Amino acid sequence: MITLNKIGKTFATAGGPLHAVSSASLTVEQGDIYGLIGFSGAGKSTLLRTINLLERPDEGTVHVDGEELTALPLRELRKRRLAIGMIFQHFNLLNNRNVYDNVSFPLEIAKVPRAERRPRIESCLEMVGLSDKAKAYPAKLSGGQKQRVAIARALAGNPKILLCDEPTSSVDPQTTGSILAALQEINRNLGITIVIVTHEMNVVKAICNKVAVMEHGRIVEKFDLREKHIVPQSPIAQYLFKNEIALEREMEASYA
Incomplete structure (x- = not known):
C-alpha cells in the first residue's frame, strides 16, 4: 500500500x-x-x-x-x-464556513457536482456523530468536535489512506478516547489504511x-x-x- x-x-x-x-x-x-x-x-x-x-x-x-x-x-x-486524506494537529478548519461547508470544501476543490456532494457530506457527518452540528461554525465547537469535523472533511473524498x-x-484526555474510537471504526468499517x-x-x-x-x-x-x-x-x-x-x-x- x-x-x-x-x-x-x-x-x-x-x-x-x-x-x-x-x-x-x-x-x-x-x-x-x-x-x-x-x-x-x-x-x-x-x-x-x-x-x-x-x-x-x-x-x-x-x-x-x-x-x-x-x-x-x-x-x-x-x-x-x-485518495489520501489528512488530519492535522490544529484542525485547520475554515472559521468563516460552517461545519457542512468545511466538509464540502475538498469536494468543491475536486469539482464534484453539488448534487453529489450533499449525500457524501451528510454521510461523513453522521459517521463522526455531528449531523446535528452541520450549521454550526467552528468557534462554537469544542476541540473534540472540531477534530471530528476535520475527520469528516478528510473522509469526504473517499480516501484509501x-x-x-x-x-x-490538542484535545483533553477524555476526548482523546472518542477520537481514537472514531479512527478505529473508520479503519474497521471502511477498510481505510x-x-x-x-x-x-x-x-x-x-x-x-x-x-x-x-x-x-x-x-x-x-x-x-x-x-x-x-x-x-x-x-x-x-x-x-x-x-x-x-x-x-x-x-x-x-x-x-
Missing part, C-alpha cells in the same frame, strides 16, 4: 542545514493502523508529510498502491492526493497494530504490536515501552 524507500529531507535554517529525516524506509500494508512515535523533533511529522508529498523528499522514493508518487508531474500528483498528524494532542503520528504511547497501544520509533530523523526500531512479547533494543524504544512492559510483567506475575 505505502512504501517509503530511504527517505531523506533537509531544511535550510538560520543555524545551518537541519536533517529532519535521514534514510527512513517503511512499509505500510493495506488495513494497517501504523503509528510513528518519538519525541518532539524526531522527524515524525516530516516523514508523514512525505507520503502525500506535502513535503517532497530530497532523497528516496514514495510508492502508493504500486505507483511512484515522487516521479509524477504535479497535475497527476494532485489527482493521486484525492488517512494520514493523522498528532490528532489528539491509517498512519498516525504521536508522541503518546497510550495512543499507539490503543489503536495501532504496528509502530515505528523515530529518533533524530531516523527510524530506529519497528514493532508488530500483535506479537505477545515485545523486546525493544534501542534506548528510546525501551523508554517509550517501559511502562507497558512493566505492567504486562506485573499482570503475568499476578496470574502465575
